Amino acid sequence: MTFICFYGVVVYMDFSIISEIVNVSKRLYSAKMVNAYEGNISVKNNGLIYITPAKVNKGTLREEQICVLDENDKQIYGSCAPSSELIMHKCVYEAHPRASAVFHTHSPYLTAFAMCGKPIDDVPSPEMIALYGSIKVAPYGRPGTAAIVENALEIIIEDDIVLLENHGALVSGTNLEEAYNRIEAAEALAQLSCLMKQVGQPKPLPQSEIEYFRTIYNSSHPKT
Ligand SMILES: [Zn+2]
16 A cells, blocks of 8 residues: 555555556456457445556556546546446445446457347356356446446346346456456356357256255355
8 A cells, every 4th residue: 555645635545456457457358358448447445446447458558557536536546537437337336335346348258148138047057056146137228327337236236247238247346356257257157158059958957956056156145
């Protein structure tokens, strides 16, 4: 933790968060889940929002380009303008008590389901049930406005993941690593949902197994 002086006011900033956002952005870029124009990553810490900039390629992102905003939306750090989806991230933080990191991605398989308005609820694997239950879709809202997330808040508070119809995916986590793991595994399950139908008829899990793994899901997603 260090501090900067902004218009005479001392603000405490954590530069390790900035470097973690750069690292995770590059991992998401390498996994083809974000690019220059699509996707954004943020952290809320100590009253500040750290977020990726608009129109900068995530594969070449530099620390000085990460934007930091105070509680009054004043930008106190960063050489670029913040993502146009800043309002979406703020809405999630305001509504979701467990969220300290938020990712919005256009990961191709998850986004394909979002484009079709289809939930992912047909993968008969222990991981699907234990980690997600199902991945639901929120009705469309216009990007760049609060409407994008209006219909998604209830779902992300419960599930920490939601598909935004005709748009992409939104995940939350208690930290960056948890959010990264959640979107990475969800993208893999979305891909599996597509592939398994090409291979044949998926075999259902026994009911006792479904109930066992549902218990695991419920223990990690307490009702708020
Ligand atoms: Zn988007």
